[in-house]
Amino acid sequence: MAQSTLIQDWQRRKEKSNAGNKQIVKRLIRRKGKDLDALASEVHDRVFLKINCLDCANCCTSIPPIVTKADAARIARKFGMKPTQFERTYLLEDEDGDTVMNSSPCPFLLTNNECMIYDIRPKACRQFPHTSNLDFSKNMNLHAMNATVCPAVFHILRELDFGN
Numbered sequence: 001m002a003q004s005t006l007i008q009d010w011q012r013r014k015e016k017s018n019a020g021n022k023q024i025v026k027r028l029i030r031r032k033g034k035d036l037d038a039l040a041s042e043v044h045d046r047v048f049l050k051i052n053c054l055d056c057a058n059c060c061t062s063i064p065p066i067v068t069k070a071d072a073a074r075i076a077r078k079f080g081m082k083p084t085q086f087e088r089t090y091l092l093e094d095e096d097g098d099t100v101m102n103s104s105p106c107p108f109l110l111t112n113n114e115c116m117i118y119d120i121r122p123k124a125c126r127q128f129p130h131t132s133n134l135d136f137s138k139n140m141n142l143h144a145m146n147a148t149v150c151p152a153v154f155h156i157l158r159e160l161d162f163g164n
């Protein structure tokens with residue numbers, strides 16, 4: 001499928017895909033291990049060749065990222081703010097006790113879908129959607145939920161499950 005077609009395909013199917021995502025993840029859990037992680041990394045690279053995040057930005061508009069103390073200090077420095085001032089302005093503690101950005105869409109998302117702080121963005125933003133760098137098996141519980149937000153995860157799951 002061509003680039004934007006993958007995003008359109010996900011938009012069309014995401015509402016009804018919840019149960020399907022969970023079933024796929026259940027099957028993939030049985031294949032958990034280095035081989036699955038290596039394959040997931042390959043599929044991740046292939047899918048992201050066809051999806052331009054600047055055409056999507058759905059993670060930045062719908063999931064407030066976790067911001068660590070180190071993230072906050074780094075970003076605050078860029079804006080000449082004290083970390084505490086940055087925390088008061090941009091962060092809150094969520095119901096799980098995690099410190100996250102205090103608004104969705106993210107306050108650092110620009111209207112053209114670029115990230116204002118891309119080079120120094122939080123670690124959680126760099127790691128999302130946890131399908132590359134042999135991270136796939138460590139985040140099994142997240143993939144089904146992330147597939148409802150991220151077109152790339154949706155297609156990565158289906159390509160990994162192909163043939164089942």
Ligand code: SF4
Pocket residue numbers: 059060065106107108109110114115116117118121122125
């Ligand atoms: S910091 Fe940047 S990458 Fe992270 S959610 Fe905000 S806009 Fe997106």
Ligand code: SF4
Pocket residue numbers: 051052053054056057058059060128129149150151152153
């Ligand atoms: S939701 Fe997925 S495809 Fe969309 S911008 Fe985020 S990482 Fe990229």
